[in-house]
Amino acid sequence: MTPNDSPDRVAVLVADDEEAPRQQLIAALRQAWPAARIVAEATNGVDAWDAFLEHEPQVCFLDIRMPGLSGIEVAQRIDGRVPVVFVTAFGDHALAAFDAGAVDYVMKPVDAARLGQALQRVQTRLDRPAAPDLSALLAQLSGQLRKPAPPAVIQASVGKEVKLIRIEQIVYFESDARYTRVAYDDEAGPGEALIRTPLKELLAQLDADQFWQVHRSVIVNHRHIASALRIDEGTMVLTLRGRSERLPVSRHFQGLFKGQ
Structure with missing residues (x-):
């Protein structure tokens, strides 16, 4: 079954701190995946996590570099409960996640053919929801993103x-x-x-x-x-x-x- 053949609408969260890339991704999703229903948009990682708890999306598209919490930190909190697709302009992080078995990634600006491949993998996860264990990979990637020390x-x-x-x-x-x-x-x-x-x-x-x-x-x-x-x-x-x-x-x- 392809994403376009899905009989049910799929709740999707999109998080990106840049307005133009976020809207471009949403437009591409609506074109490539009519079954997708955008239930929440977020402009930073903190709001993305809050939206995940409130709206319970079935799929999340997360920009890797966002204020507050990074997309990787949000994915760590999601902890495999739903498929995550990383959205990034940084190929080093995206390729590492892909090679290690993350659901997938798309690069900015979003390419329709590449998005279609990612959606195929998302649909496979939705049909067979056994989540891969990505905790070690996400911890490694999170460590590569600089973050201020916790307050004393x-x-x-x-x-x-x-x-x-x-x-x-x-x-x-x-x-x-x-x-x-x-x-x-x-x-x-x-x-x-x-x-x-x-x-x-x-x-x-x-x-x-x-x-x-x-x-x-x-x-x-x-x-x-x-x-x-x-x-x-x-x-x-x-x-x-x-x-x-x-x-x-x-x-x-x-x-x-x-x-x-």
């Missing part, structure tokens, strides 16, 4: 005080409509503070090996997790060391706690 402290408001919270003291971040709550443990004991930085922006700054996103509104320092408790088939919560809160784990992130 977070400045947060506690009443009229601006408190400097060392990053290792933070237990979790939880966002609401206006603020992000910072739960921490320091020498004085457990505490809470507020910052204005949205959770999705924090994701691009924090060390992903230490801080795990477990819900669209929650990032937790995994060193403070005591256990993951499955309530029922679709519901999981985290318990924390020395704290009474229970943090929700959404379906996307329950794979972090598979057990042995």
Whole structure:
């Protein structure tokens, strides 16, 4: 079956920080793959990841070099759940991903014939959704992209005080409509503070090996997790060391706690 023969519409996310290449890719997709339904566009990696969680696309086209999170870092968070096609002007990264077995890549500006080949491979993945393990490759490629060091402290408001919270003291971040709550443990004991930085922006700054996103509104320092408790088939919560809160784990992130 070719992409054009697909009987169902396929939800697609397109992320590229450059307007003209992004629109050119979308136009090419609509021409080459009528079954494609563009459910979200993103102009940076942070918004691309947020859009992935919100819209649950079946295929993602990700520019490799984007502000905030790179396309490779977004692909690492997607973790094989859906096919990813890298969009790039840098042949070194694209060819390495292709040779190692990534779904595929397209170069800017998009060539119709090359896009058609990529879509054939995407359709194969959709028909047989056994995801290749690309974790080692993505880690290698991510290391080639320069990224600022994670912050050592977070400045947060506690009443009229601006408190400097060392990053290792933070237990979790939880966002609401206006603020992000910072739960921490320091020498004085457990505490809470507020910052204005949205959770999705924090994701691009924090060390992903230490801080795990477990819900669209929650990032937790995994060193403070005591256990993951499955309530029922679709519901999981985290318990924390020395704290009474229970943090929700959404379906996307329950794979972090598979057990042995």
